[in-house]
Amino acid sequence: MEELREMMRSLLQLQEAGEQQFAREEERRLRRQDGRLAGGLTGAxxxxxxxxxxxxxxxxxxxxxEEQLWLQREEERKAEALRTVGKMAAHTQKNNKPRKPGVKESQLLIIAKTPEFVREVMG
Structure with a gap:
């Protein structure tokens, strides 16, 4: 579960970075546009x-x-990452079922990088 939390944190950081990039580009574009409008008012x-x-x-x-295409690709990449996280969570949950009666929750195994996982999730 810690791996899932870390992946979600990473996804949120990527999203934030993309939004910051977009804001910087938009601000730069607006500054250029304002400069052109000010120059146009001089009558030249x-x-x-x-x-x-x-x-x-x-x-x-x-x-x-280009920016819209980049944002669309980012959204697709995030959606794919979320699908992978969901598959990982489902796989981990399926494999965390106690094997023997009396096994405590804290003793559950997390199987996330086994060949079986790779075949099932990435397959």
């Missing part, structure tokens, strides 16, 4: 500047698509 509306803004917008759209 040349074609070159418009072209530059268009290129920047296209780059930002591409970055956003």
């Amino acid at each position: 509306g040349s074609a070159a500047e418009a072209s530059e803004i268009l290129a920047e917008n296209q780059r930002l759209v591409q970055e956003q698509k």
Whole structure:
């Protein structure tokens, strides 16, 4: 059970790291956008500047698509990790049943890295 707790802690840390990365990227994008808007208010509306803004917008759209794809992959990876944790928990619970009458709960075996486990969970 301690292994399961550790895996859950690890998953939560990964999720938090992904959210922090997203927040940093979003903040950076908003700062760039604010800078462009402030520059646009000065009245310098040349074609070159418009072209530059268009290129920047296209780059930002591409970055956003890549970020969404990254987030989707992270969610898929987390879901797969949770499925594996669930399989581990089910396997551990199945193998923690007392073999003999009178076996105390504290004497239960945790079988999580046996070849049988690998075949059943990863199989």
